[in-house]
Amino acid sequence: DVTVATTNGKTVVASLASIYPKDTEAPPAGVDDMTKLAYLHEPGVLHNLACRYGLNEIYTYTGNILIAVNPFQRLPHLYDVHMMEQYKGATFGELSPHLFAIADSCYRAMINEHGSQSILVSGESGAGKTETTKMLMRYLAFMGGRSGTEGRTVEQQVLESNPVLEAFGNAKTVKNNNSSRFGKFVEIQFDKYGKISGAAVRTYLLERSRVCQVSDPERNYHCFYMLCSAPPEDVKRFKVGNPRSFHYLNQTSCYEVANVDDAREYLETRNAMDIVGISQEEQDAIFRVVAAILHLGNINFSKGKEIDSSRLRDEKSINHLKIVAELLMCDEKLLEDSLCQRVIVTPDGNITKPLDPDSALQSRDALAKTVYSRLFDWIVDKINNSIGQDPDAISIIGVLDIYGFESFKVNSFEQLCINMTNEKLQQHFNQHVFKMEQEEYTRDEIDWSYVEFVDNQDVLDLIEKI
């Protein structure tokens, strides 16, 4: 055991193994690059970030990696045009750490080396990835945007597609009132003059389970609540109403989000849809599907006449089925059959087998999830068509906003996929930061001490080979 005198005047007795050396010469305001720390260990890194955060310095470098700590308050002066002007062309590291510096060096690398670049934004839920991605895009639009072109520019359209994607792909979670429940890779295409000539948004791993299953204090996807708060004529037209009356929404007692007005968001989403080129007719079709999913969730089953079969439970369920069929413009009987029966394809033809009530509920939920994720993909396609891609693009800058590791009480296949993706990204990072660096030292016969790090490559290989 050792006795330590702390900076705040206390004396603490602790075991030697749990004590880390402190750089007594480090400035009280912290260092702007973690590589300047005399001792690089977790407490030292956290202490440095905390010192800087206390002074509203939310960005810190670790070499050419930028660490951002969520300020949870608007800091408009950090992101205004004046700031962009300052970072434009500045040597990396010359000015305070900033995401504009990352975007600028990326843009310049693309121009000077004529190669495509990508920026990876990662972190746990609520860390600020989506906000960071939006700012990065703003900066790239500032550098590569076209002025004076007619109509809406590509960069405007990409930025304006955010509210649409967020309405259908974001939800309130424990950690974040506006949590993206999908991964996003925005690809900005540039022509030979370094000007933006096209863009594409690719999305990954939408959390499908949320459509049917949601618990306190979280909500389902924003669009459901928006539709329930739409102007009375739309509520009537789409046959929705109080969110408390829908099973897919009333499994949680959370219906509202602080500082969010769903009624206004509905109108704003419609407006954003206009801007990204989704026609009124298409918008109506989208909301018809959203409404149909809500009604689908209210269909229940009871035991049918035959063994292990099911039928609609009561008048209410029959009514909801009617509404779903009407909204989806499909045949009522076929819809009912698709919920209560399973078709097994065999070499000798198809066999239809009835489903018991539990299995029918599962097929109801499976249909809701599939329809919702197809709707989301359709919207993303629509946005991409309207933004337009440049087949002759010389290079691209990709920004990847993907959600971080997840570990809940109960984890499902979705968590496996998300964590697998993150492990792969971590491997990419390890490859560049540790492995390649260390191999270079060995090659150059530089005396160095091996940095121990957890290498999960074996686990990845195992899963990928399954």
Ligand SMILES: Nc1ncnc2c1ncn2[C@@H]1O[C@H](COP(=O)(O)OP(=O)(O)OP(=O)(O)O)[C@@H](O)[C@H]1O
């Ligand atoms: N740079 C910033 N300036 C001001 N507020 C920020 C900033 N970054 C994040 N925030 C705040 O934190 C909230 C959460 O950020 P964001 O949605 O970007 O997190 P995320 O990492 O994308 O989370 P998720 O993985 O759940 O989607 C934002 O709604 C915003 O209020």
